Amino acid sequence: MTGTLPRGALALCLAVVVAATLAVGCSGNSDDASTEVNVVTTLPLFADIVAEIAGDRAAVDSLLPPGADPHAFEPSPSDVRKITEADVIFANGLGLEPSLLRVIGANISSGAVLVELAEAVIGAGVPTLAPDDPHLWMDPANGREYAAIIRDTLILQDPGGSDTYSGNYETYAATLDDTAQYMRDTAAAVPPDDRLIIATHDAFGYLARAVDFEIAGFVVPGPGQDASPEDISELITTIGDLGIPAVFTEPQTSVETRTLEQIASDAGVKVCELYSDALDDAVRTYIELLRFNAEELARCLGGGGD
Numbered sequence: 001m002t003g004t005l006p007r008g009a010l011a012l013c014l015a016v017v018v019a020a021t022l023a024v025g026c027s028g029n030s031d032d033a034s035t036e037v038n039v040v041t042t043l044p045l046f047a048d049i050v051a052e053i054a055g056d057r058a059a060v061d062s063l064l065p066p067g068a069d070p071h072a073f074e075p076s077p078s079d080v081r082k083i084t085e086a087d088v089i090f091a092n093g094l095g096l097e098p099s100l101l102r103v104i105g106a107n108i109s110s111g112a113v114l115v116e117l118a119e120a121v122i123g124a125g126v127p128t129l130a131p132d133d134p135h136l137w138m139d140p141a142n143g144r145e146y147a148a149i150i151r152d153t154l155i156l157q158d159p160g161g162s163d164t165y166s167g168n169y170e171t172y173a174a175t176l177d178d179t180a181q182y183m184r185d186t187a188a189a190v191p192p193d194d195r196l197i198i199a200t201h202d203a204f205g206y207l208a209r210a211v212d213f214e215i216a217g218f219v220v221p222g223p224g225q226d227a228s229p230e231d232i233s234e235l236i237t238t239i240g241d242l243g244i245p246a247v248f249t250e251p252q253t254s255v256e257t258r259t260l261e262q263i264a265s266d267a268g269v270k271v272c273e274l275y276s277d278a279l280d281d282a283v284r285t286y287i288e289l290l291r292f293n294a295e296e297l298a299r300c301l302g303g304g305g306d
């Protein structure tokens, strides 16, 4: 910087730094003075959380496009380029995105940081429900912990943004607390005997715990696995025995969705929808996902009146 700026400009620049602590304003060679960290995430909903915490200080991109299934996603050459160029990569871990993590491990640059958020929040003390369910973010209390890990990682990477990351985290954590209350209030409309979820894959244990529901069944533990005829007839029996009025497909599980639609047709119950791994045009953010799920449970299991 001293080589490219005249002495007077440097003095002015230092004065600005002291006055406003806007160190980025004095960078002589940055393309985008406000972007300090290049972040890549596996899921779009993690990119949404990062954007909430980072504001303008990070460029954020997700490897999965909207509507993609992380359990089976295979990255393209352009995804590999995003991985090699990232300063920080946020994944979930716990077996959610195995193919993607193999490619990340093989291509991440030597100075970059990979954080597996589910592993990190468990390491920080968040209790696990079931070892095979990696979808910890489905409970907003856990989403708050994901956001805290993201904040701490960004501060380590970009200490100059500490106040920004901490302030944004406080705001977002308060929104998540409000959302958790909204979910409980909304789901409270469902009678205790109807608080049962049958879904396409084993992704809703943490949601169920957050709103005091139970998982009555799922088509397969993870997308891409095969449901046997016995599994299917068992689900139909469960629906009948428990008097369950609706089952829940997901936007990103095409094969399992068709199976569950057939099961619902055989059992004579309604087909509704929940979000876990994917966002789309109807549900564009993590907060919208949380709110939608509570509203859909209330609407379809007897609480919403339609």
Ligand SMILES: [Zn+2]
Pocket (backbone or CB within 6 Å): 071, 135, 201, 203, 276, 277
């Ligand atoms: Zn999943």
